[in-house]
Amino acid sequence: MGKGKLSVFLHKTKNSMRKSICLTIVLAVFCMGEASAQKVTKTKEDPAVKAFSDSLSALSASYFAYFRLWDDLNIPAPRWVRPNPAFYKLFVPPTYYEAPIKEIFEIKWSPDTKIMTAVDSLYMGKRDSVSAAIYQLPDLETLAAADRWSNNILRNYYLQYPGRLVNNELYLADLKPLENNQIVKRPRKEKIKSFLQPETPVESLTTDNELLVVRPNFWTHKGNGYVQFTQHYISDNWYKGGESTNALLSGLVLEANFDDRQRIEFENKLEIKLGFVTAPSDTVHKYKTNADLFRLNSKLGVKAFKNWYYTLAGEFKTQFFGNYKTNTNDMISNFLSPAQLDITLGMDFKQNKKNYSLSLLGSPLAYTFMYISNDKITDPGAFNVDPGHKTANLFGSKFTGNLTWKIIPSIVWESKLEYFTTYDTVIASWENTFNFVLNRYLSTKLFVHARYDDGVTLTEDNKSYFQLQELLSFGLNYTW
Known part of the structure; x- marks a missing residue:
C-alpha cells in the first residue's frame, strides 16, 4: 500500500470515528433527556389529585354496584353506600x-357565589381515610354547604316548573306531633338475670292470626264538675236589716275534641249550669233560679294555613226551669222559651301555648x-x-x-266574648x-x-240595654 492510499484510508477512518462519536453523544443526550423528563413527570404528580381520582373511581364503582342490586331485592345493600339525609x-x-x-336577598350573596359541586355532595357524612385528607369540613359547615347546593337547584326548579309545586x-x-297518650313509652329496664334464664319452649305455633294494626286515636275527652254553696245569715234584729239567704250552684262541662294534627279539627262542648237561691221576700216562690243554662257548642275547622281554619260553628242554648217576677206568677222564661240556635261560617285563629289557649272566630x-214554646211568656220582646x-230570624x-x-x-281565667250584629241591632x-x-x-x-x-x-222595669250578673261561690270542684 502506498503512502497515498494509506493517507486516504486514515482520513476516512477518522471521519467515520467522528460520526460514530457524534451519534453516540446524541443518543446519550436523548436518553438522558427521556430519563429526566420521566423523572420530572413523576415529581409533578400531586398525591391529592391521585387520591381524589381513586376515591371517585371507588365511589362510582360502589354506586353502580348498588344500583345493579335492585334487580334482586333479596340481596342486602352494601355497607359502603351511605344515604344522605342532608338532601x-x-x-x-x-x-x-x-x-x-x-x-338571594342576602347582602353577601352574588350570582357567582361558590356553591358545593355534585362531587362534593357524594362525600357528605362520614368519609374514608383517603378522602378525609381532601375534605376537612366540620359537620355544621358540611350541612350548610349541602343546604346551599339544594337551594340552588330549587331556585332553578321554581323558575322552570312553578306549576309542579304541590x-x-x-x-x-304546622304539622303537630302526636299527643302524649299516643307516644310509645320507653320500656322499663329489665334485670340481666331474667335474660340468662332459658326461654320457655313454644309448644304450638299457629300462623292463622291476622296482623293487628293499631291506629292512633285522635279523640280527646275531658270534663269538669262542681257543686258549690253560699250561705248568708242575718238575725231579725240586725241594725241594718236584710234577709238570710242560701244559694246552691252546680255545673258540669264535658268536652270531646277531634284533631288529626294535620287538617281537621272538630270541637264539641256541653255546658250545664244550675243555681238556686232562697227568696224570703218573695211570698209566692220559696226558691228562685240564679243560674240556669244548657248550652251545646260544635265547631268544625279545616286548616287553611298556619293557625287559621275555615270554620263552621253551631251553638244551641236554653234553660231547664221557669223563672218568675218577684211576688207574681208572671213568667219571664222557661224551658225552650227562649231556645236559641246560632250558625256561623268564617275563619278561626287558634293558638295553644303552655299557659293559655286562644280562639278568635x-x-x-x-x-x-x-x-x-210557652205561651205564658209575658214579654217576648x-x-x-x-x-x-x-x-225570630236574625241575619248578620x-x-x-x-x-x-x-x-x-x-288561678284560671276563662273568658268568652260574643258580638252579633244585624247592622240594625247589636247583641x-x-x-x-x-x-x-x-x-x-x-x-x-x-x-x-x-x-x-x-x-x-x-x-218601666227595664230602662237600660246593659245587663249584668255576678256570682261568687265556694265548694267542691273536680277536673278530669
Whole structure:
C-alpha cells in the first residue's frame, strides 16, 4: 500500500470515528433527556389529585354496584353506600321553601357565589381515610354547604316548573306531633338475670292470626264538675236589716275534641249550669233560679294555613226551669222559651301555648234563630221576638273569642266574648269565670256576665240595654 492510499484510508477512518462519536453523544443526550423528563413527570404528580381520582373511581364503582342490586331485592345493600339525609328537600314531593329565595336577598350573596359541586355532595357524612385528607369540613359547615347546593337547584326548579309545586313549607311547619297518650313509652329496664334464664319452649305455633294494626286515636275527652254553696245569715234584729239567704250552684262541662294534627279539627262542648237561691221576700216562690243554662257548642275547622281554619260553628242554648217576677206568677222564661240556635261560617285563629289557649272566630255570615214554646211568656220582646209571634230570624255577622288562661297554677281565667250584629241591632255578651283552685277538690268561683242588647223593648222595669250578673261561690270542684 502506498503512502497515498494509506493517507486516504486514515482520513476516512477518522471521519467515520467522528460520526460514530457524534451519534453516540446524541443518543446519550436523548436518553438522558427521556430519563429526566420521566423523572420530572413523576415529581409533578400531586398525591391529592391521585387520591381524589381513586376515591371517585371507588365511589362510582360502589354506586353502580348498588344500583345493579335492585334487580334482586333479596340481596342486602352494601355497607359502603351511605344515604344522605342532608338532601331531603330534593326527594320529597315538590315543595316551596323560603330559604332559597331569602338566600338571594342576602347582602353577601352574588350570582357567582361558590356553591358545593355534585362531587362534593357524594362525600357528605362520614368519609374514608383517603378522602378525609381532601375534605376537612366540620359537620355544621358540611350541612350548610349541602343546604346551599339544594337551594340552588330549587331556585332553578321554581323558575322552570312553578306549576309542579304541590306543597308549601308553611304547611309542613304546622304539622303537630302526636299527643302524649299516643307516644310509645320507653320500656322499663329489665334485670340481666331474667335474660340468662332459658326461654320457655313454644309448644304450638299457629300462623292463622291476622296482623293487628293499631291506629292512633285522635279523640280527646275531658270534663269538669262542681257543686258549690253560699250561705248568708242575718238575725231579725240586725241594725241594718236584710234577709238570710242560701244559694246552691252546680255545673258540669264535658268536652270531646277531634284533631288529626294535620287538617281537621272538630270541637264539641256541653255546658250545664244550675243555681238556686232562697227568696224570703218573695211570698209566692220559696226558691228562685240564679243560674240556669244548657248550652251545646260544635265547631268544625279545616286548616287553611298556619293557625287559621275555615270554620263552621253551631251553638244551641236554653234553660231547664221557669223563672218568675218577684211576688207574681208572671213568667219571664222557661224551658225552650227562649231556645236559641246560632250558625256561623268564617275563619278561626287558634293558638295553644303552655299557659293559655286562644280562639278568635270571625264570621261574616251568621244566622240566629229564636224560638219561644210557652205561651205564658209575658214579654217576648226581651228575646227579640215580636209580640204575637213565636220565632225570630236574625241575619248578620258575628265575632266570638274564647280564652283560657292559667294566670298562676292556682288561678284560671276563662273568658268568652260574643258580638252579633244585624247592622240594625247589636247583641253582645261577655262571660268571665275566675276559678281559684285551693286543692284538687276545693275551689272558689267568681262568675261575671255582662250583656248588651239594643233590640229589646224598654219598659218601666227595664230602662237600660246593659245587663249584668255576678256570682261568687265556694265548694267542691273536680277536673278530669
